[in-house]
Amino acid sequence: MLRNNILFSGVLKAISLYTSFLIVPITLNYLDNEPYGIWMTITSMAFWVAVFDIGLGNGMRNYLTAAISKGDFRAAGIYISSTFLLLSGIALVLAIFSIPLLYSLDIASILNTSSLSNQSLRLVFLVALMLILVNFVLKNIGFIYVALQRYAINDLLTVMGNVLALIFVFVLTKTTEGNLLYIVTILLSMPILAFLIGGIPLFIKYPELRPSFKKIDISFSKGIIKKSLGFFAIQTTSCLIIFGGSNLFISHFCGPESVTTYNIAYKYFNLIIIGYTILIAPMWNAYTDAYVKGDWKWIQKTFKRAFIGWCLTLATGAVMLLGCNLFYNIWVGEKVTVPLGISLSVLIFITCFNLNNCVTYLLNGLNTIYVQIWTSTVATAAYLVWVVTYGRQWGVEGIVLGMAFCYAVMSIIHLYQCRLIITRKASGIWIK
Numbered sequence: 372m373l374r375n376n377i378l379f380s381g382v383l384k385a386i387s388l389y390t391s392f393l394i395v396p397i398t399l400n401y402l403d404n405e406p407y408g409i410w411m412t413i414t415s416m417a418f419w420v421a422v423f424d425i426g427l428g429n430g431m432r433n434y435l436t437a438a439i440s441k442g443d444f445r446a447a448g449i450y451i452s453s454t455f456l457l458l459s460g461i462a463l464v465l466a467i468f469s470i471p472l473l474y475s476l477d478i479a480s481i482l483n484t485s486s487l488s489n490q491s492l493r494l495v496f497l498v499a500l501m502l503i504l505v506n507f508v509l510k511n512i513g514f515i516y517v518a519l520q521r522y523a524i525n526d527l528l529t530v531m532g533n534v535l536a537l538i539f540v541f542v543l544t545k546t547t548e549g550n551l552l553y554i555v556t557i558l559l560s561m562p563i564l565a566f567l568i569g570g571i572p573l574f575i576k577y578p579e580l581r582p583s584f585k586k587i588d589i590s591f592s593k594g595i596i597k598k599s600l601g602f603f604a605i606q607t608t609s610c611l612i613i614f615g616g617s618n619l620f621i622s623h624f625c626g627p628e629s630v631t632t633y634n635i636a637y638k639y640f641n642l643i644i645i646g647y648t649i650l651i652a653p654m655w656n657a658y659t660d661a662y663v664k665g666d667w668k669w670i671q672k673t674f675k676r677a678f679i680g681w682c683l684t685l686a687t688g689a690v691m692l693l694g695c696n697l698f699y700n701i702w703v704g705e706k707v708t709v710p711l712g713i714s715l716s717v718l719i720f721i722t723c724f725n726l727n728n729c730v731t732y733l734l735n736g737l738n739t740i741y742v743q744i745w746t747s748t749v750a751t752a753a754y755l756v757w758v759v760t761y762g763r764q765w766g767v768e769g770i771v772l773g774m775a776f777c778y779a780v781m782s783i784i785h786l787y788q789c790r791l792i793i794t795r796k797a798s799g800i801w802i803k
Contacts, residue, residue, distance in 0.1 A: 383526040384649050388642065390533040394540060395638060396703050398554060399631070401544045405486045406551045408627030411634045412482060412618045413499050413555060431511065433738055435518035436659045444579045451515060452586035455508065462504040469500055484627050487551065495552050502559035509566040515573060515580060520660070522653040524569070532565035613754050613774050620770055624762040633767050636709050636717040639698060640691060643684050643718075647725050650680045651732050658736025671793045674733050681729045688718050716771040723778035730785040739792065741803035746784050750777040 399407050431454040438447040478492040487495075513525035539557045547553060574581040622630045654673060661669045691698075695714045699707070734740060757773040765772075791797035 383523060383530050384645050387526070387530045387533050388645055390530070390537045391638070392702065394533075394537050395635070396706075397537075397540055397544060399703060399706060401540070402549050402551060402554060403486075405484060405627045405631075406549065408622060408630035408634075409482060409484060409487070409492075409495075410551060410554060410558075411630045412622050412627070413496065414618070431514060431518075433656075433659055433736070435515065436520075436656045437663050439518055440660045440663045444577070447518075448579045448581070448583075448586050449588045451580055452582045452584070453588060454511065455582040456584075456587055458508045458511065462507050465507075466500070466504055470497065473497055473500070482622050482627060484622075486627075491552075495555055498552060499555050499559060502556070502563065506559065506563050506566070509563055509570075512566045512570045512573065516569070517656055519577075520653075520656060522656070528565045528569040529562070531568065532562035535564065536561040613751055613777055617770065617774060620758050620762060621767055624758075624770070625767055629767050631707055632709055632713060633717070633771070635699060635703060635707050636695070636714045637721075639695060639702075640688070640714070640717050640721050642691070643688055643721050644725060646687070647680060647684050647728070651677050651729060655732045655736045658733055659738075662737050667793075667795070670733070674789065674793060677729050677732070681726055684725055685722065688722055692718055712768045713771070716768045716775070720771050720775035720778070723775045723782060726782040727778045727785065730782060730789045733789050733792070734785060737792065739788070739797075739802055741800050742788050743781075743785065746781045750781050753777065 398410070402410065431450055435447050435450050438444070438450060473493055473496050477489060478496060479487065479489050482492070513528055516522070516524040516528075536558050539561065540554065543550075543553055543557065617633070618630050621633055654677060657673070658670060661667075661673075692714060695709070696711070699709050731743060734743060754773050754777045758770055761769055761773075788797065788801050791801050
């Protein structure tokens with residue numbers, strides 16, 4: 372099943388990649404550089420909001436996989452219903468507190484832009500927030516497929532959202548003038564539609580998994596929340612501030628146009644992340660399943676393959692760096708110029724990011740995340756000091772290399788922990 376998921380996921384990732392590359396020049400030509408940079412910053416906001424699930428999605432994912440592995444669909448249904456209720460409550464609270472905040476902030480000043488008025492930006496961010504919060508709850512339909520060892524179906528829903536978005540954005544370019552609000556509405560609503568469609572066959576085939584108030588059990592929720600808080604600590608540090616905050620930091624210290632430049636390089640080298648994720652993403656829940664069954668030999672063999680796969684991405688990255696300027700010219704033409712220093716720094720960051728994913732997917736699958744909480748917290752504090760002190764002075768390259776350094780340090784520590792666990796020598800904090 373793991374092999375089939377990887378192969379099917381690979382095909383779907385290729386389609387998703389093709390549509391994402393097509394949509395960049397179309398959207399960039401429709402909006403122009405500075406508004407496009409603002410849109411990239413809004414995508415970061417979507418990432419930030421996702422973190423406020425306090426790790427419930429990942430917590431549910433692990434408990435759900437374990438329950439399904441044991442054939443306990445009653446418990447699985449309780450986990451799903453309890454998690455969806457908690458997420459809906461969090462979304463409501465976020466909306467209540469965020470809307471007044473949006474209307475009190477000088478968004479144009481924060482983004483260092485004059486291309487749109489505060490009034491226009493507030494409306495754009497309000498619409499974005501509402502759609503992001505809806506997706507905040509519904510995206511967990513994809514996690515249910517993942518727990519069922521149907522990872523590729525989750526990818527299929529993502530592809531569906533991307534294709535629908537591409538079609539509607541193309542129609543926009545032929546029927547309207549550049550409008551950031553239209554882009555935000557279309558690109559954030561299409562994933563919602565895809566997950567709604569995906570939920571129909573899921574809950575028809577598995578009626579015991581349908582969310583229901585009758586299935587909510589507070590005692591089950593406590594177990595999910597306890598483990599989820601650990602994931603939340605990791606998400607709010609290394610994921611939210613280091614990775615998710617890059618666009619905001621670059622916009623604030625370097626301007627929205629620099630966000631566009633950085634994102635062109637990132638989307639290009641993100642091919643390495645996409646390719647590597649095709650290999651390792653199904654492993655998270657497969658590790659959980661193997662752990663429940665006590666299959667340590669499979670875990671060791673699979674982790675070794677994941678690490679070898681990461682080594683192969685190093686050669687791929689070197690080749691991509693040599694051809695990056697030619698690719699940029701074909702892709703976006705002369706509209707955006709990406710300095711080689713930015714491309715190199717992004718490649719270094721992505722290499723370190725992939726290595727950390729390689730090792731943390733095993734740790735997450737085995738629910739051993741205590742060390743990650745500490746490494747993420749310390750690395751994030753160091754990164755913030757670096758950005759605040761040198762962000763403006765070192766520019767985009769300095770901000771990105773700071774991200775890379777943090778992920779490199781975390782990767783080394785996590786790799787040591789994985790070695791201890793696989794050789795069954797882990798104890799104390801290394802096994803928590």
